[in-house]
Amino acid sequence: MKKQLIYYFPASGNICIARSSFLAFMLMLTTFFVHAQQYDLLIKNGHVIDPKNHINAKKDVAVANGKVANVADNIPASQSKKMIDANGLYVTPGLIDMHTHVFVGTKPDKFADGVNSLSPDDFTFKSGVTTVIDAGTSGWRNFQKFKEQVIDQSKTRVLAFLNIAANGLSGKPEQEDINSMNVDSAVQVKQKYNDIIVGIKIGHYEGSDWTPFDRALDAASKTNTPLFVECHLPQYSLQDQLNKMRPGDIITHSYEQITERMPVVNDTGNLRPFVLDAQKRGVLFDVGHGGAGFWFSQAVPAFKQGLVPNSFGTDLHRFSMNAGMKSMLNVMSKYMAIGMSLEDAITRATWNAAKSIKREDLGNLDVGSVADITVLSMLKGKFGFVDAGGNRLEGDRKLEAELTIRAGKIVWDLNGISAKRWKQEANKE
Amino acid sequence: MDPKNKIDGQMDVAITNGKILQVAKDIPAKNAKKVVDVTGMYVTPGIIDMHVHAFNGTDVDAYIANGLTSLPPDAFTFRSGVTTVVDAGSSGWRNFRLFKKQTIDRSQTRVLALLNIVGNGMVGRFEEQDVNDMNPQQTAYMIKKLYPDIIVGIKAAHFWGDFTQVDRAVEAGNLANVPVMVDFGEHQPPNSIEDLFMKHLRPGDIFTHTFSYGPTTRETVVDEGGQVKPFIFEAQKKGIIFDVGHGGGAFSWRQAVPSMKQGFLPNVISTDLHAESMNSGMKDMSNVMSKFLNMGMSLQDVILRSTWNPANVIKRTDLGNLSVGNDADVTVFNVRKGDFGFLDVRKTKLKGTQKLEAELTLRAGKIVWDLNGISAPSWEEELKNSK
Numbered sequence: 120m121k122k123q124l125i126y127y128f129p130a131s132g133n134i135c136i137a138r139s140s141f142l143a144f145m146l147m148l149t150t151f152f153v154h155a156q157q158y159d160l161l162i163k164n165g166h167v168i169d170p171k172n173h174i175n176a177k178k179d180v181a182v183a184n185g186k187v188a189n190v191a192d193n194i195p196a197s198q199s200k201k202m203i204d205a206n207g208l209y210v211t212p213g214l215i216d217m218h219t220h221v222f223v224g225t226k227p228d229k230f231a232d233g234v235n236s237l238s239p240d241d242f243t244f245k246s247g248v249t250t251v252i253d254a255g256t257s258g259w260r261n262f263q264k265f266k267e268q269v270i271d272q273s274k275t276r277v278l279a280f281l282n283i284a285a286n287g288l289s290g291k292p293e294q295e296d297i298n299s300m301n302v303d304s305a306v307q308v309k310q311k312y313n314d315i316i317v318g319i320k321i322g323h324y325e326g327s328d329w330t331p332f333d334r335a336l337d338a339a340s341k342t343n344t345p346l347f348v349e350c351h352l353p354q355y356s357l358q359d360q361l362n363k364m365r366p367g368d369i370i371t372h373s374y375e376q377i378t379e380r381m382p383v384v385n386d387t388g389n390l391r392p393f394v395l396d397a398q399k400r401g402v403l404f405d406v407g408h409g410g411a412g413f414w415f416s417q418a419v420p421a422f423k424q425g426l427v428p429n430s431f432g433t434d435l436h437r438f439s440m441n442a443g444m445k446s447m448l449n450v451m452s453k454y455m456a457i458g459m460s461l462e463d464a465i466t467r468a469t470w471n472a473a474k475s476i477k478r479e480d481l482g483n484l485d486v487g488s489v490a491d492i493t494v495l496s497m498l499k500g501k502f503g504f505v506d507a508g509g510n511r512l513e514g515d516r517k518l519e520a521e522l523t524i525r526a527g528k529i530v531w532d533l534n535g536i537s538a539k540r541w542k543q544e545a546n547k548e
Numbered sequence: 549m550d551p552k553n554k555i556d557g558q559m560d561v562a563i564t565n566g567k568i569l570q571v572a573k574d575i576p577a578k579n580a581k582k583v584v585d586v587t588g589m590y591v592t593p594g595i596i597d598m599h600v601h602a603f604n605g606t607d608v609d610a611y612i613a614n615g616l617t618s619l620p621p622d623a624f625t626f627r628s629g630v631t632t633v634v635d636a637g638s639s640g641w642r643n644f645r646l647f648k649k650q651t652i653d654r655s656q657t658r659v660l661a662l663l664n665i666v667g668n669g670m671v672g673r674f675e676e677q678d679v680n681d682m683n684p685q686q687t688a689y690m691i692k693k694l695y696p697d698i699i700v701g702i703k704a705a706h707f708w709g710d711f712t713q714v715d716r717a718v719e720a721g722n723l724a725n726v727p728v729m730v731d732f733g734e735h736q737p738p739n740s741i742e743d744l745f746m747k748h749l750r751p752g753d754i755f756t757h758t759f760s761y762g763p764t765t766r767e768t769v770v771d772e773g774g775q776v777k778p779f780i781f782e783a784q785k786k787g788i789i790f791d792v793g794h795g796g797g798a799f800s801w802r803q804a805v806p807s808m809k810q811g812f813l814p815n816v817i818s819t820d821l822h823a824e825s826m827n828s829g830m831k832d833m834s835n836v837m838s839k840f841l842n843m844g845m846s847l848q849d850v851i852l853r854s855t856w857n858p859a860n861v862i863k864r865t866d867l868g869n870l871s872v873g874n875d876a877d878v879t880v881f882n883v884r885k886g887d888f889g890f891l892d893v894r895k896t897k898l899k900g901t902q903k904l905e906a907e908l909t910l911r912a913g914k915i916v917w918d919l920n921g922i923s924a925p926s927w928e929e930e931l932k933n934s935k
Contacts, residue, residue, distance in 0.1 A: 415927035503921035510927035534889035535897030541801040
């Protein structure tokens with residue numbers, strides 16, 4: 120909320136007149152000063168894209184006490200302690216990566232508490248991301264460890280889908296043990312960490328028994344959260360999975376072309392009608408790029424035939440970071456090369472993602488919301504983007520994170536746009 | 549651009565079985581299974597980052613050894629053209645094996661190490677003061693007898709006392725015949741770096757955080773009047789190696805810019821990569837290299853100081869060059885032109901017009917980074933071919 124101007128006048132009466140006037144003068148002076156620099160940070164002249172608030176125009180954004188304090192056409196620089204000129208740049212809500220694996224630890228060949236996961240801060244801010252959602256790397260039994268070891272240690276906001284498997288992505292055979300997939304325990308952990316856990320995940324089960332899927336769905340229903348359906352469910356048909364999913368549930372790796380799951384686009388290049396029906400019914404499709412989850416041969420025809428992803432999960436992990444995936448902005452730029460508009464890309468990376476995890480406090484620049492803000496530049500040139508199959512698509516635009524702000528604090532500044540220029544003379548100060 | 553072999557011109561580079569096979573003008577495309585066209589780009593030896601902290605682990609109470617301040621190398625190296633990192637003393641002889649098992653053996657990046665003279669490495673500031681845990685003999689055994697291929701030197705750092713730590717490190721260096729790198733901050737008042745260079749270190753030993761500015765705890769190379777101290781040139785002439793070691797707190801324009809102008813160039817460009825530097829002014833190796841480019845250092849000099857120079861300093865002359873028969877660690881850079889800014893640790897910026905960007909990185913002949921897919925076929929053609 121914008122700070123109210125409140126003038127304090129000392130009560131008259133018994134107080135000596137002279138003293139009272141002096142106090143009034145001092146208080147007015149103080150109030151004037153507070154008013155003069157009521158903001159901590161002002162991002163001026165940027166093109167704001169805030170899909171929730173239908174803003175797509177040149178605006179100024181002011182931050183105070185770690186919150187968005189004002190978004191308006193012309194906020195005077197004199198009202199802020201610090202001003203950043205974002206002329207020619209895009210100002211958006213902090214980006215949300217719907218699909219990451221960040222339960223990093225030291226176990227070899229493991230995602231849960233292992234080296235296959237990555238530390239979020241190593242990747243997020245430089246790519247404009249302020250919130251990541253871990254895609255079920257932990258389950259009810261090891262969530263606490265994940266929280267202490269990573270979530271509490273990270274500057275990035277880390278939310279999580281809780282795996283229905285007790286120890287999350289702990290590897291075979293443990294992660295497929297149906298006995299450990301305890302709905303009550305998952306529900307309890309979700310309720311205990313209500314502000315972090317945003318949904319339940321099913322994935323990485325190679326049997327044909329639907330119990331794991333049904334239990335995950337049950338836990339999601341009982342906690343009123345979305346079910347996040349990952350890959351590696353080779354015995355479940357795609358159609359059965361989609362049929363079981365409720366509106367608001369999320370399927371990821373939407374555009375994969377691997378033997379263990381039917382691709383959304385068939386051999387003749389046509390989108391399967393039941394897939395589009397599922398989306399129309401409200402099932403959400405996340406990109407979930409990863410090392411093997413995104414293929415142009417699927418994504419391009421799907422996009423042209425109407426299956427546009429709801430969110431851009433990167434599926435960040437050890438095997439995607441240096442491959443075709445690279446970063447959130449690379450995945451978004453890839454979609455722009457396929458034909459998506461910038462506004463649509465920002466919508467999916469902010470407000471759509473926030474809504475799908477029922478965290479409407481995120482992904483927007485409402486006055487009063489936490490000041491997670493991203494400033495992007497649009498590079499023009501000849502760029503190439505690579506898919507999981509090692510094939511290239513060319514594009515002429517690419518997003519780059521100029522500045523990232525997390526809760527009002529600058530956590531990334533690519534070209535020092537928030538900094539003063541160094542001068543030799545400054546040495547002598 | 550291969551400084552060791554004095555190559556600076558348009559050439560083709562051929563690789564087979566993970567090794568450099570040939571560097572020559574006009575190698576016919578038909579001789580290779582795969583061709584990557586890098587017209588307009590620079591091909592260099594894989595970059596060596598001689599100062600990182602990569603002993604990442606899960607001990608939330610630890611500082612750098614097995615802690616969260618250290619970073620997994622592969623997350624940072626290839627995307628900035630680096631193929632070899634040297635960990636600067638995160639571990640000591642007591643915990644090097646854990647570091648090796650946990651990080652070195654599992655990284656695609658070549659990870660070499662300087663062993664901390666403190667047995668427990670960088671577990672915490674107080675532990676780093678324990679003179680009784682600075683054992684030259686154990687340190688030398690670890691290097692010479694057990695891991696001569698991985699441990700390339702010794703580190704002395706973060707010590708609040710006199711020259712004891714440096715002297716023990718040099719003693720270990722003599723026993724193992726390896727160089728010593730010194731982070732010489734945190735003394736109040738600062739100890740003399742002239743004494744350090746002239747009385748304690750040997751030619752070939754390394755002074756890091758060269759352009760740090762924190763005069764209450766660390767003597768600077770540039771005086772308050774903006775002049776490089778004369779003994780700095782003498783020390784460099786004597787053979788002291790000056791390393792950048794940018795880090796989160798150790799690179800100031802007020803030290804670096806006058807140094808460059810007065811002809812004092814760092815021997816080695818490095819990042820001091822860790823959790824507090826990765827998102828600050830440092831960012832990554834190609835950003836630090838770009839800073840020197842924009843201060844007026846030639847591209848040839850920048851590449852020299854991040855390939856062949858560090859390879860020589862750590863006595864690994866098999867690295868940092870494109871000699872035939874060596875591991876094919878190769879980096880392809882483009883030089884972006886535009887309006888760029890570069891931050892120092894004091895959050896002041898220097899404007900620049902050039903920025904290095906890693907297009908393609910090869911580690912032992914394998915493509916481990918391809919920014920724009922220059923090595924990849926077009927998806928539509930592939931789809932047609934598959935039908």
